[in-house]
Amino acid sequence: MSAIIDVQNVNKAFGGLQVINDCSIQVAEGSVTGLIGPNGAGKSTLFNIIAGALPLDSGQIFLAGEDITNRPANALFHKGLLRTFQIAHEFGQMTALENLMMVPPRQAGENLFSTWLKPGAVGREEAEVRRRALEVIDFIGLHHVRNELAANLSGGQKKLLELGRTMMTDARVVLLDEIAAGVNRTLLGDLIRNIERLNQEMGYTFLVIEHDMDMIARLCDPVIVLAQGSVMVEGTIEQIRNDERVIEAYFGANVA
Amino acid sequence: MNELVFFINNVVIAGSVSGSIYAMGAVGVTLIFSIMRFAHFAHGDMMTFGAFMVLLLTTLFPQAGAAIGIPTPILLMPLAMALTAALAVGIDRTFYKPLRAHGVKPIVMVIASLGVTLMLQGLIRLFAGTGGSSLYVDDRKEIFRLPVPIESVRVPVVITEPQLYLFGLTILSVIGLHLFLSRSRLGKAMRAMSDNPDLAQASGINTNTIVAVTWMLAGGLAAIAGTLLSLDVTFKPDLSFFLLLPIFAAAIVGGVGHPFGAIAGGFVVGFAESLAVFNWSVLLRPFRDSLPEWLELPANLAFVGTEYKIVVPFFILVAILVWRPTGIFKGKVIT
Secondary structure, eight states, X not given: OOEEEEEEEEEEEETTEXXXXXXXXXXXXXXXXXXXOSTTSSHHHHHHHHTTSSOOSEEEEEEXXXXXXXXXXXXXXXXXXXXXXXXXXXXXXXXXXXXXXXXXXXXXXXXXXHHHHOXXXXXXXXXXXXXXXXXXHHHTTOGGGTTSBGGGSOHHHHHHHHHHHHTSSOOSEEEEXXXXXXXXXXXXXXXXXXXXXXXXXXXXXXXXXXXXXXXXXXXXXXXXXXXXXXXXXXXXXXXXHTOHHHHHHHHOTTTO | XXXXXXXXXXXIIHHHHHHHHHHHHHHHHHHHHHHHOSOOTTHHHHHHHHHHHHHHHHHHSTTTTTTTTSOHHHHHHHHHHHHHHHHHHHHIIIIIHHHHHTTOOHHHHHHHHHHHHHHHHHHHHHHHOSSOBOSOSSSOOOEEEEOOSSTTOOSOEEEEHHHHHHHHHHHHHHHHHHHHHHHSHHHHHHHHHHHOHHHHHHTTOOHHHXXXXXXXXXXXXXXXXXXXXXXXXXXXXXXXXXGHXXXXXXXXXXXXXXXXXXXXXXXXXXXXXXXXXXXXXXXXXXXXXXXXXXXXXXXXXXXXXXXXXXXXXXXXXXXXXXXXXXXXXXXOOOO
């Protein structure tokens, strides 16, 4: 399998603090790759760099062979690279359904002229987007709250909505930033099943940051361990669990 | 009945005039706030700049309007709107964008906009002089005196041509703005960005485009307001600067970040002003005979003198911040 995301020798410092240190990772197309590491390892920073939310100091990033270094998040979205946020983001003043309907790119209603000149086409397209949004909202199990303002949803429901957003468009790679945090066990099972289905049926590639080791174990292969801004180990979850260096990084030198 | 016509002239028409001007200014202020999260103090001078562009163009082509029968300043206003929109985008690129890129606090942006205020005002003064000048170079301001078709009424309703244009353009702008924000994808993207900029960008919305569109809208509306205000009175370099307080009061009354609230807020402030300076003894005069002996009707019975008009928006501002800080429509609270 070829690498759909290829991060090469990326460096990033905040002031004097070298957060990402000559880091190179590859995400294979069609995989669900886990990214773990102790607090302060640079996971979220690396994630934000890939997603175009942070500029990098040096290095290069490729998406399916195309150089996407320092491209803004909105440009990456149109290339099929989507992300969720660690703290769930939502358009609070819109309903859950409208939040999903905001996503699809390049609708005919996009420019003012077609709103006037081709009301039929715009209407049809909006109906199509609406149909898809209703399907997605069923899929993520939020049908009963679809007309609530997104600001009023619970933390876990907002996380589901985040996942739902990625399903509104034809994504190739989805970056999931601690999607399980604050989601209860039952909902978490749904979430994992949804991610698996999207991976298998729709061919989405996932890069997952997670602290929940159960979820990593159930979902991710391979798993990349980040420590002090660069890759420490990469392998299956079994290999990671038995690696002395990982245990040391997580629990300190004396435990093992 | 004469008194009622007097009331219409001095309160209804005067209130609508200042209300429309405040509304168009406040919409710009509130849009800029909701997209970029700072109070844009240079807005008054963007209005003046628009009027100055009209003055410049009208001086260059004084006869342009006569050919098709509308006043030259009105004819040339779209050009001035485009120039003001370009100026607004240019100011953003030169002064505000570098600050945003550094992620400065909103207060730094506010101070920067104060700097832009001084700079714009200085430049306009440099080129237009400090005195007043009329935008009517070759035309004459039409004043319509509409007789009221009632026998006993001798006072006509007085309305000027620029006032009619002002009302018409205000209505058009409100309808246009509504269609833009609710129907077009760009307008929806603006609402999305004002709600959550990070998520908007991660949803494929180009935030740089939205920022530019916001400045163009705000600049265009500012040019309309400035021009029509200068047509109604006269052009002065500091004319719109003194409207800053009522405009911000209007934006806050309507709930900051809420464009239609800003329009309503503009009219609330405009009417409050004209009601406060209106001489109420005019309306009471017909009932003079039925008043008790000891109550003598004073010649001037207004809440505040005309020269102290500015206290009205100031009072509204304080009152709304104390009693209802989110405005009459719920907007973003300034934190």
